[in-house]
Amino acid sequence: MPATLQDQLVVAISSRALFDFEEENCLFETGDAAAYMQLQLERLDVPARPGVAFSLVKKLLAFNDAAQRRVEVVVLSRNDPVSGMRVFRSVAAAGMTVERGVFTQGRDPFRYLRPLGAHLFLSANEADVRQALGLGFPAARVAIGSPQAGSNHPDEVRIAFDGDAVLFADEAERVYQAKGLAAFQKHEKLKAELPLPDGPFKPLLAALHRLQQAGSPVMRLRTALVTARSAPAHERAIRTLMHWGVGVDEAMFLGGLPKGEFLREFEPDFFFDDQTGHIEHAARHVPAGHVAAGVTNSAPAAETTARRARSNRA
Incomplete structure (x- = not known):
């Protein structure tokens, strides 16, 4: 064969x-x-x-x-x-x-x-x-120049993902970009029980879930959702994962706090995010990679940066 x-x-x-x-x-x-x-x-x-x-x-x-x-x-x-x-x-x-x-x-x-x-x-x-x-x-x-992954978890693969435009499609991010944080929060609260569309990294998360379920006597897998979302927008993200039948081991709803220090504590072998600013900050602490997807990566860089600077969800 x-x-x-x-x-x-x-x-x-x-x-x-x-x-x-x-x-x-x-x-x-x-x-x-x-x-x-x-x-x-x-x-x-x-x-x-x-x-x-x-x-x-x-x-x-x-x-x-x-x-x-x-x-x-x-x-x-x-x-x-x-x-x-x-x-x-x-x-x-x-x-x-x-x-x-x-x-x-x-x-x-x-x-x-x-x-x-x-x-x-x-x-x-x-x-x-x-x-x-x-x-x-x-x-x-x-992100060339990122530090090597830490050595505290030799028997565990650790992978962290951003949510919108990475695991999920950029539907909600488009609302935020066009109308701001208040409109984003209202939109996600109204649609809390409606699963988000699949993002570009949903197939990888699903494949990792299958690998995790298969198990190994020498290696484990731990995943984390690390997102700028905060309550009440957190609920739709969780319900989407439940709808997919795919869980994550940790979820961090940071409400605009910089992700790098939280990732430093999680110690992933890799982190994926669609925003270059988040990647630049994360890459000071952990191996990271930029996902050039979603509205943030199609808008002019100057416009995106300006909008991020005006919001506490950056």
């Missing part, structure tokens, strides 16, 4: 999201592809340092055992095949098992998400992330 990734959580990840290739990338950005390839070849036996999403990937792979593969990680990279050799050697040096990779030598890699059936795509390339989201795949641009 042919190989299949059915019933597995499939994570597609770029080499820069998995490893710290920033020094090499600086050379790549000069346009000297031959020099970049030569540098990677010279460093073939030098394991790359962990990147922003390294902890997330390593812990997810720990759900696999000799009896069953529950997670598949595929390197999906604009790198050339020669540089791909270093990626795979770095993976092996880190004690991880990653068997599949697609290296496109500068061409768009996101088109391979469909045959992979990916539940998540992580990349440092914003254009690739936007294209992936447009195709309906959960995707985030890793």
Whole structure:
């Protein structure tokens, strides 16, 4: 029988999201592809340092055992095949098992998400992330420079999500952007029992729920909703998760408080948010990625920033 990734959580990840290739990338950005390839070849036996999403990937792979593969990680990279050799050697040096990779030598890699059936795509390339989201795949641009995940929970994968425009569609966010906080609160109170439409990361949360239900003798999964919502708008978010039949282990309704310090205490292996301001603050404390979805990412940046500054829901 042919190989299949059915019933597995499939994570597609770029080499820069998995490893710290920033020094090499600086050379790549000069346009000297031959020099970049030569540098990677010279460093073939030098394991790359962990990147922003390294902890997330390593812990997810720990759900696999000799009896069953529950997670598949595929390197999906604009790198050339020669540089791909270093990626795979770095993976092996880190004690991880990653068997599949697609290296496109500068061409768009996101088109391979469909045959992979990916539940998540992580990349440092914003254009690739936007294209992936447009195709309906959960995707985030890793915040290069984020700190490594903490080491206090070696047997637990911890993932935190924003709500609107991430787990949920941006229906409520559009009301807030157009009419302000009071209208947003009224809108959500009136629709408290009506589930929010699916957001771009609902498929990932559902896949993680299945992984959590399957269980593992060596690894657990803990999720958190970290949102700027506050009462009474909290109720619709909770009821939406109940309607989906998918829970989260923790929920933080922060009412505009900065998320970074709360995330520092939760210690996620990764945090997803649609607002660059939240990501910039969170990335001071934890690995984070920007989800370029929803009305906030289609409005002019200056207008969005001004509106956030006028509201205590920022």
